[in-house]
Amino acid sequence: MLAALFLALGASAYGAPRTSGLWWMPDVASKSGEQIDQLTYFIYYLTGGVFILTQVVYIYFLIRYRARRGVRATYLHGDNRLELVWTAIPTAIFIGLWGYSNHLWWDVIHTESPKDTMEIAVTAYQFGFSFQYPGATGKLGRSDVKLISADNLFGNDQTDLATKEDFQSGVLELAVDKPVRIRLNSRDVIHGFYIPEFRIYQDAVPGRTIDWVWFIPTKTGSYQLACSQLCGSGHYNMKAQIEVVSQAEFDKWYKEKVAAGSASSGNSPASK
Amino acid sequence: MAETFAHTVPVEAHAPHAHHPELSFFRKYIWSEDHKTIALQYLFTSLFFLLVGGLLAMGVRFQLAFPGAPVPLIGTLLPSWLVTSAGAFQPGGYNGLVTMHATVMVFLVIMPLLIGVFGNFLIPLKIGAPDMAFPFINALSYWLFLLSGIVLLSSFFVPAGFPASGWTSYAPLSSHAQYNGTQAGQSVWCVGLFINGLASIAGAANYITTIINMRAPGMKMFRLPLPVWALFITAILLLLAVPVLSAAAAMLFCDLNFGTSFFSASNYGQPLLWQHLFWFFGHPEVYIMILPAMGLVSEILAVNSRKPIFGYKAMVFAMVSIAVLGFIVWGHHMFVSGMNILLSATFSFSTMVIAVPSAIKTFNWMGTVWGGSIRYTTAMCFALAFVSMFVIGGLSGIFMAATPVDLFIHHTYFIVAHIHYVLFGGSLFGIFGAIYFWFPKMFGRMMNETWGKIHFALAFIFFNCTFFPMHNLGLNGMMRRIADPMLYDHLQSSQPINVFISVSAFALGLSTIPFLVNFFYSIFKGPKAPNNPWRSTTLEWTVPSPPGHGNFETIPTVYHGPYEYSVPGMEEDYLPQNQPAPETARVAAH
Numbered sequence: 001m002l003a004a005l006f007l008a009l010g011a012s013a014y015g016a017p018r019t020s021g022l023w024w025m026p027d028v029a030s031k032s033g034e035q036i037d038q039l040t041y042f043i044y045y046l047t048g049g050v051f052i053l054t055q056v057v058y059i060y061f062l063i064r065y066r067a068r069r070g071v072r073a074t075y076l077h078g079d080n081r082l083e084l085v086w087t088a089i090p091t092a093i094f095i096g097l098w099g100y101s102n103h104l105w106w107d108v109i110h111t112e113s114p115k116d117t118m119e120i121a122v123t124a125y126q127f128g129f130s131f132q133y134p135g136a137t138g139k140l141g142r143s144d145v146k147l148i149s150a151d152n153l154f155g156n157d158q159t160d161l162a163t164k165e166d167f168q169s170g171v172l173e174l175a176v177d178k179p180v181r182i183r184l185n186s187r188d189v190i191h192g193f194y195i196p197e198f199r200i201y202q203d204a205v206p207g208r209t210i211d212w213v214w215f216i217p218t219k220t221g222s223y224q225l226a227c228s229q230l231c232g233s234g235h236y237n238m239k240a241q242i243e244v245v246s247q248a249e250f251d252k253w254y255k256e257k258v259a260a261g262s263a264s265s266g267n268s269p270a271s272k
Numbered sequence: 273m274a275e276t277f278a279h280t281v282p283v284e285a286h287a288p289h290a291h292h293p294e295l296s297f298f299r300k301y302i303w304s305e306d307h308k309t310i311a312l313q314y315l316f317t318s319l320f321f322l323l324v325g326g327l328l329a330m331g332v333r334f335q336l337a338f339p340g341a342p343v344p345l346i347g348t349l350l351p352s353w354l355v356t357s358a359g360a361f362q363p364g365g366y367n368g369l370v371t372m373h374a375t376v377m378v379f380l381v382i383m384p385l386l387i388g389v390f391g392n393f394l395i396p397l398k399i400g401a402p403d404m405a406f407p408f409i410n411a412l413s414y415w416l417f418l419l420s421g422i423v424l425l426s427s428f429f430v431p432a433g434f435p436a437s438g439w440t441s442y443a444p445l446s447s448h449a450q451y452n453g454t455q456a457g458q459s460v461w462c463v464g465l466f467i468n469g470l471a472s473i474a475g476a477a478n479y480i481t482t483i484i485n486m487r488a489p490g491m492k493m494f495r496l497p498l499p500v501w502a503l504f505i506t507a508i509l510l511l512l513a514v515p516v517l518s519a520a521a522a523m524l525f526c527d528l529n530f531g532t533s534f535f536s537a538s539n540y541g542q543p544l545l546w547q548h549l550f551w552f553f554g555h556p557e558v559y560i561m562i563l564p565a566m567g568l569v570s571e572i573l574a575v576n577s578r579k580p581i582f583g584y585k586a587m588v589f590a591m592v593s594i595a596v597l598g599f600i601v602w603g604h605h606m607f608v609s610g611m612n613i614l615l616s617a618t619f620s621f622s623t624m625v626i627a628v629p630s631a632i633k634t635f636n637w638m639g640t641v642w643g644g645s646i647r648y649t650t651a652m653c654f655a656l657a658f659v660s661m662f663v664i665g666g667l668s669g670i671f672m673a674a675t676p677v678d679l680f681i682h683h684t685y686f687i688v689a690h691i692h693y694v695l696f697g698g699s700l701f702g703i704f705g706a707i708y709f710w711f712p713k714m715f716g717r718m719m720n721e722t723w724g725k726i727h728f729a730l731a732f733i734f735f736n737c738t739f740f741p742m743h744n745l746g747l748n749g750m751m752r753r754i755a756d757p758m759l760y761d762h763l764q765s766s767q768p769i770n771v772f773i774s775v776s777a778f779a780l781g782l783s784t785i786p787f788l789v790n791f792f793y794s795i796f797k798g799p800k801a802p803n804n805p806w807r808s809t810t811l812e813w814t815v816p817s818p819p820g821h822g823n824f825e826t827i828p829t830v831y832h833g834p835y836e837y838s839v840p841g842m843e844e845d846y847l848p849q850n851q852p853a854p855e856t857a858r859v860a861a862h
Contacts, residue, residue: 022766023744025680036676043674047667054663058638062656065577067645072845073838074643077860078583082639083632090631094624094670101674102617108676109613126451145537189445190543190609192683196749196762199680205544205610206444207537212613224761228683228751230438232451233364236755 026197029223029244031216032108033199039104043097113214117179120172123153124184124191124204127234129225130154131172135165136258140183145209148187155185167257172225172242174217175250181214192229195242203229217244295821303415305407306821307392310414312714314388315707317418319791321380323784324425328373330781335361335369337774339756353433364453366755368434372427375439375461378561379468380421382695385703386564387472387510388417391479391503393714397812398497400488400830400850402822405481409474416471424464430456438753440554443535443546447527455528462525469518476510479503488811490830494588495849497810497834498581501588502567505595509556509563512599517553520546547609551602559598561695562662563591565702566633569655571834572709573637575808576652577644578845580835583636590629590636597626607678616675623673630666634659645838645845649806650724654705657732661697665690668743686746692739704731704787711791712805716817717798723790730783737776741769809848810834832859 028037065073119140121132132154134140141163147155156163174180184193186204193213194201202213227238245253295304304310334343340360343350347359354365361369392410396403404410427434435457437446449455483496483504496504524546526532533539535546574581581587603611603619637659646652668690672678681687704727711719748766750757757763757770804813811828812819828850836847841856853859 022748022769023741025747026749026762032676033680036680039674040671040677040680043671043677047670051663051667054634054638055660058641058660061638061641061644062646065641065644065646067578067647071645073578073645075580075838075840075860076582076643077580078586078636078639082635083583083586086635087628087632090628091625094627095621097670097674098621098624101676102620105613105617105620105675108679189448189451190442192751194683194749194751196680196684201608201679201682203609205537207541207543208610210610222761226749226751226760229442230367230753231445233362233367233436233453235367235753236363237759239760 027219028197028199029217029219029221030195030198030200031218033197033215034218035104035107036199039101042100046093046097109212113181114179117181117214118175119181119183121154121166121183121185122172122193122204123148123187124193124227124231124238125153125187126189126232127227127238129172129191129193129227129238129240131169131240132156132166133169133254133257135162135167137162137165141166143183143185143209145185145207148185148206150187153187165258167260169257170240172240173250173253174242174244175247176217176220176244178247178250179214179216181211184210184213189231190229191227191231191238194226194228195223196226197223201228220244220246303411305403305411307396307404307407307410308714308819310410311389311391311393313414314384314392314417315714317414317421318381318384318388319788321376321421322385325373325376325381326781326784328369328376330778331361331369332366332373333774333777335366335755336757337771339758351428351433361755363755364436365433367436367438367753368454368457370753371436371438371441371461372424372434375424375435375465377695378439378557379465380417380424382561382699382703383472384417386561386568386699387475387479387503387506388414390499390564390568390703390706390710391475391507393710394497394499394812395479395482395503396486397713397815397819397823398500398810399483399486399491400811400824400828401482401486402824402827404478405486406478410478413471413474413478416467416474420464420468420471423460423467427457427460427464430460433457435461440550441524441546442550443524443527443543444537444541447524447535447546449528459525459528462521462528465521466518466525469514469521472510472514473518476507476514479507480511483507488828488830491849492830494585495830495833497567498570498584498587499564499567502563502570502591505591506560506563509560509595509598513553513556513560516549517557520549520553523549544606544609544611547606547611548602551605552599554605555602556595556598558694559594561699563594565658565699565706566591568706568709569658569702570637570640571810572651572655572705573640573659574835574837575709575806576647576649576655577641578647578837579640579644580833580837581636582639582642583632584833584835586632587636590632593629594626597622597629601626604673604678607675608682620673620675624670627666627670627673630662634663634666649708650719650721650728651705651709653725653728653732654701654708657728658698658701658705661693661701661735664740665693665698668693681746683752684746685742685748685750685752688752689739689742689746692742696739697735701731701735704728707791709806710812711794712801713812713817713819715795715798716801717794717796718801718805719794719798720790723786727783727786727790730786731780734776734780734783738773738780741773745769745773807844807846809836809846811849814848814850 028034123130130153139162142157142160143155144157145155184204186206191204198215223242225240225242342359432454436454437452445451523534527534533541535541535543570581601622604623607616708724749762801817830849831852838845839847840858
């Protein structure tokens, strides 16, 4: 019964549109997410197969070997060859799976992002997210976690000229197919940077900058960035809007922001 | 070597009960040093905490299904840190419910039920000892445990109420009052866990000493019943892991109250240090909560299949390797914590490897029922279900062990489903089975089998209805520990699943009623139990039900391994450990 349930839940919803895909993953919207989904499906079919196989055999045993009058149980303490078989096969499968999974981990996390990657600083705080974009120089200014405070959410180092060009945003605006690297900080406690459609999660840890998370959004649309690490009484509603738009729309938004940015952001030496 | 250790403690000091003077009421039922009474004290206390933890879970499920709705009946009676003036849960109060549900279930229910109850009751009886090595420390351990429970629950009454940073209490949320807003509750949590740790350490030292030194003549290590092996290994894990949690709790207490900065981001503190300390304890803890259940279930399966356990030594070695590997997998809780990403690859590898001994155990359980003559008692139903539920919990763990998939499902309901399949479908089903199985020995009466099976059927169905769909919520991207999923665009469509889960959870809660009624009714009115109602081979079934003070009239001698069922050439289909094999019996050398 469980076996049927396990299979039915997956099969019926696979590929279904989001509006009715109640039981399954939201459609993937990032490049690494597509690779991660392949691995998820691989493990899903592997474990689903193992589950069905073991349970069918198990239930067969439970029916076949129920107590019956006059039938005595087999007197058997075990079988070393069988032990060897069911030690060796799982070991091989698990190590193989580790190889596949670790290869992908390297691909997704360890690899250098492409040359045209845009770096965006993200600071999480109780209870929200803030974003800082590079200004006209195209490069984020230097920052230091030690400088992070309520007035300087990103720990901007004002001695770096590039910092002055940077601008801040309450929405995470992204261009489709354009690689993005996140410079992740937290002002107070540990928060989670979680975007289910991008298949990405990373904790933001106070006192350190995490800069190895990068991804390429592949579908335009609105998404939500959610905090998924318990962070206090406002945790349940800690989120931010993500807009993935075409390159042209992004450039337009970016230009407007750069123009207004250095004047309105709290980065100019005057406001310090 | 096993032979030389056995029986080195003089038994004259604990002569059989006939020689004991009548104990006063206080010494017999309150400050008792008899391991059987202590086991029952643990049993009643942790069943009470099971109700408390269950009610907290009902609160959690109510909020998730009907966010913002006033709590029926008791809503307006609850304190203001927990509910609004209209009687609906506050988000911060909800975090408190989640935190205390997990804390109560882990430290006051599963651990004491497995280790306090069955460790205490079974170890001396199964190894042929009159009592534990240190009866005084044993009694102390129970009273410390009770104190820790009272301290933890007292957080309900302190200003700002329950601690609210999760049972994992990640710093610096937990270590700074201005971040968590529950300084008193969080401090109480630290103190409660510290005391609870003392109880665990006292119990563990006692079990290890008893098993090494007080085995009856002939009870070699490889003749120990599997529950004793499991509890022995668990005690070693407790002794090595629990002090780390105690130290971490003490450090957290200092950070909270005395301005130290072990875990704060400034002043050279390190937030991730908490996670390393917590999970260095926390992962062995996962095995502390499942190994004893595995041992109990192994025995129930063998007895009710009328077969020797398949691969006895493989079962022992699998548990030993789980214990060893259990200390080098803690980092798989931290793949996305900001820890060095090279470490994640290493921890992913050790995690994949530790799945192997669990697989071996599963295959051996299947081997045990193969060719058996299976009696479907209530205990057996729970034990059989344990195996299937453990398989689901084990397989879902593989998703998280793969680091890239963990990027997606970490801290979602997928992990909530996983842990409940292991701890409820696994540990708690094992505990239910063990209670039905050893109840006759504990109380001298039988439980009602029909009501037992009704309990089993309801628990099995509603357990799966409650926890299986949580996998789907997790894949849907539902985060853990959020008080209101309706606030997120991507979760609104899955809200009907939340309602379904909550209704199932309420039914699961109600399914405990037949168990409790059966349990308490049978203590007083159940039919009298014979010495050996299940026709088992191990030593506890050779003495009266319930056994007298001192357990054995004379210390038994052990002649074979624990599971000699259906031996060819014998009229009976079981050969007790304390009876020499008849000439006709063809006992296998193994």
